[in-house]
Amino acid sequence: MRKVIVMTAILALTACGQESNDKIQPAKVASESTTVQVPVAHWALEITQGQRATITDTTGRLIEHGFNNFISERDGVKHFLIGPYATEAQALEAQEQIKLKPKLEGIETNVVELPAAK
Template sequence: MRKVIVMTAILALTACGQESNDKIQRAKAASESTVVQAPVAQWALEITEGQRATITDTTGRLLDNGFTPYIFEIAGVQHFLIGPFASEAQALEAQAKMKLKPKLDGIETNVIELPAAN
């Protein structure tokens, strides 16, 4: 968002005839120096529920209780996950919250570390 504002300011300065290279360079430097890396999400909850329910039934139950599942492929194998979470502690907290929901009885999960993105 900030880059859009800075670029708009640069265009406005140029359009008004104030083509000061110094101002343009300062605006570019400000936008480049404020780039922040988001934390890499490395943890997830893997749904390990048996064959009792279909994925669609389980997905519906999870969504109704505030958890968004997704399918993620790891080494050619598809995994049914909830997350991702930035830390193992956050994943464990979500797992504990799931256990407190009576409508999610029978859905078992394991905390797993996701492979680093290449």
Template sequence: MRRLTMVVAVLALAGCGSAVESAAKVVLQQLDNPKTARFANVRTTQKGDICGQVRTKDAAGKYTAYQNYAAIKTADGFTAILDKDGNNPDVRAVCGEGQEITQAVDDTDQTSATGWEVQIVDGANMGALSDMTTRLIEHGFASNVATRDGVQQVYLGPFDTREAAEQKRSELLASEGIKSVVVKHKVQ
């Protein structure tokens, strides 16, 4: 219900001919089933680009996983980039969510003595920490809050391998539309 309210609010704010509506049209052109598209977490960057998430129904009539997208403002309108697996560096560069975290992780190191964890990206969809942890727990994601570098952050894990953490991150994005990144687990 919360997502539906958010989508309705975004559409109400969009109005005819707005940047959000123009960006949505470009994103819809890249989807297999655009008539069933549902947008979430739509926002405008300082440069005027549009970032958000979208999902559609598949051939069986079930909703697919959320996909992040970036609609980059050009002289002729917008150019859309869909991020099908949540790892597109171009979308992260435009939307900026988790950028500083992902740059700090060495992608070639697939194992760690302390493991891996999924860190919820602090952004527009975060809200209060207690609300986020409650939402995660209600939907089957065991979460915890840790203070790192003086900031409270929400985590899932730790996981033994990076692959296990990436799988959980993908499940989280697909079912809840919550953006997150995989980082090395820090023992406190």
């Protein structure tokens, strides 16, 4: 009986050592890579002109409902944008979500492509 217990313990310890070495090798390989590709956001929703609410009121309502917004200046003109989004499909989905929320009624948007970063 003792021999069986000792053999089982030896096998268990051997197997444990094997697994830990297998886990260490992939970790070393993963730490060697230095290139990381981050998705770039190229799309946003532009709030159209003619809004009756102030920017602070609109910003507060958007933040309340989980929509990030920012002001971008292009060619000397300030644009009030929601986003940014990685794909046009994500921007269109956010535009639909805004239309469905009663407290965001009156906020009209257009999907716009953001200029590439220089």
